[in-house]
Amino acid sequence: MSFTAAIVGRPNVGKSTLFNRLVGKRLALVDDRPGVTRDRREGDARLGDLEFTIIDTAGFEEAPAGSLPARMREQTDAAIAMADVVLLLVDARSGLMPLDKTFGEIVRKANKPTILVANKSEGKAGESGRLEAYELGLGTPIPLSAEHGEGLGDLYDALREALPDATEFPVEDEIDENAEGGPIRVAIIGRPNAGKSTLINRLLGEERLLTGPEAGITRDSIAVRLDWNGQAFQVHDTAGIRKRANVQEKLEKLSVADALRAIKFAEVVVLLLDAMHPFEEQDLRLADLVVREGRALVIAMNKWDLIERKGGAGHLREEVDHWLPQVKGVPIVAVSGLSGENLDRLMKGIVDSHEVWNKRIGTSALNRWLTSATSQHPPPAVSGRRIKINYVTQPKARPPSFVLFTTRADAVPEAYRRYLINSLRESFELPGTPIRLMLREKENPFDDKSSR
Template identity: 60%
Template sequence: MSFTLAIVGRPNVGKSTLFNRLVGKRLALVDDQPGVTRDLREGEARLGDLRFTVIDTAGLEQATDESLQGRMRALTERAVGMADACLFLIDARAGVLPDDEVFAGILRRKSANVILAANKGEGSAADAGVLEAYGLGLGEPIRLSAEHGEGLGELYTALAPLIEDAEAEIDAEAAPETDVDIEDDGEDEGETLRMPTPARPLQIAVMGRPNAGKSTLINAILGEDRLLTGPEAGITRDSISVSKDWQGTPVRLYDTAGMRKKAKVQDKVEKLSVSDGIRAVKFAEVVVVLLDAQIPFEAQDLKIADLAEREGRAVVVAINKWDLEDDRQGKLKALKEDFARLLPQLRGAPLVTVSALTGRGLDRLHDACLSAYKVWNRRVPTAKLNRWLAGMVEMHPPPAPGGRRIKLRYMTQAKTRPPGFVVMASIPEKLPESYRRYLINGLREDFDMPGTPIRLNFRGQGDKNPFKGRKKSTPSRLRKHLGKGPAGG
């Protein structure tokens, strides 16, 4: 387990900017508006030769425990308790405020290792704030500029001994207390024992409209309140990723911001959140489209499912808040009919009912994700494909525009994730879209590929010859034998 550093402080002191600087990429949303970060975001940080886990936290605010700000503060305090060290940021230009003094006292009680840093420390305007920071009783402040990368050398100096001590402690705990004799029969001399490599985590993104229960669902899977939840719509802003061994399957779950209709999205931060969620889809392998059982298959739900299909992800549709339903059999039948009618491009994709609040249905959701992933990776042998294509053509021949029959000569699978196929045709540009759909539907049914996006392209004879149209040239060996000079001579 790597050393963990939590970055804490008031809103808008530059925590997310420093987080992005340490992980070397723009993972956390950054804006001048305070309170953009709400959940805990983890990243793998690099500082010189130091490697550690860094946690970006919500801004510390004095608020009641029941309020959104109070729940954000509780989540941040939990991160403080989990971390090996805390980096307490203040705004050097604003100086030490009363809230800084309150939270400095909290950190002294809750964290054994606190590093104080005065951010936005570039220029003479920050001099007074850096001097005031000494009064917090947390030692000498590091003068930082997260935006410009200044002061990172001093941060390295403060972190290095803490990380070294933590690693030494881990090594000491891992060392066996007594020597164990291992019998050697001499047969395996020279062989090296290798531990099995753990499977790569399955990437799952949970998407849906605001207040569909995405964060609550992921908390239920994790078995802990890791993500911020509540009755307010639109709590999640960043696309937060967390790892978990889910019923024996290593997974990485992405919680995304709720997506409203584009016309309703006016706030800059909400626009950034939606863009971050769309970016999470590109990293995912399986997308769980989470619907509210009370108002399922709204226009926005259909757009989200269509987005996942267009991006070529394996899709699972989950109906949340199922615990509130009375006539479950009747509702489920209606939902399946609506699904087949409204999302024909995902025909056959898994549809499961869950209750994120009670945890019921999570086993079905787990199995549905694995099933969708398996289909998404399916490959069909070329010989089998061509026998199938001949049967499809015989049953329903391609059209003959202008009396000229279109010939489908050969078919192969070019890729998986999602399955992609290529058909060589005599005049592919004349094939109507209806015939493409006919073949795609046949692939789904005959090769057991329900619900997954299928890519089918038609190519002409000339498309497969990369040398068509190029001038022929005499090989150099023949030129020498014929007594010719360089090419063109």
């Protein structure tokens, strides 16, 4: 059987380090300061011949109801409830703390198989702290060093003992970027407090991600699976991205880097704008970044329920085309993550953008277009010499990429390139998607003869 394991413990005992070690990737942010993890993060872990789901959780402290630490604790409680086995981590170097005993009571009341792990046990410095962990009454503490990968064999034996029915099962292949029929990978990005986590929670129909009035709650890029009208999606919630000049702290730099990584691995990126303050400079920079990365783009205007003139959505089309001419026709949807308004239109926009992003056009149709486009507006003469464009082809999609073979590739003006791109977009219905247009010089068969 497959199973789910939750890693819990007080702040800064190494939960995210162990999570990364088990999944074999640096998915969770790790830093020396406590309290880096806030949301619960799930990953596919492997240990020996076992493959299972692992959940990283926030290390919580006692806090008043409704506060951010209290909401973080709710996420940890949900992870414990989902788990088949709980890995309770303590810090062997610092010894047993009162909060460790609190966690011991929590997992004891949960009535789940619990494995006590004494992390940071490398060397002799952690021996005394590991022995102190016996006071929790949760069995023999397993000495482990998540950072150096020591003690994983003992953890494997403990999992086998705690879940004797657990067996190995076929490893699922990672999603191929060019595979068809798999989930559409979506990254939702935007400035801090634009409502990204609230929107995803509304799509899921549950409070899966941590939300609140505080800006910058999300730190890790959290991936969740979503099924909408029979179509599977893998949606990444990301940290809010501020201007580079305002990002000073190391932790925020790590969060932004994680968000940028989510953009690179996404197929469709939803740029979430705040309807109260739309089209700020940072929004335009993020849109331009998505285009340069070659990802399909959807603009979502969030908090639309706060705008009084609800009938004024028509002007958004003109504004977007004005501010983002490089992706003219990009889908724009006015939504409300709080009330759920227009979520169907948003998901349809994502699917439509994904289809355009994957679109391929036949070579014969492209060359008919080329003949028409160059006859209407011939290439200009540069330095008294005409530029001749011979033919065009599409070597790849995702995004649609075209190669034009011409006599003088370096002499084609940028304005004429833009004309050709806009003509391609209109002629073959490629609204909103980035278009790559590369110019290559056709080989001259007489070059060798002239040199001889």
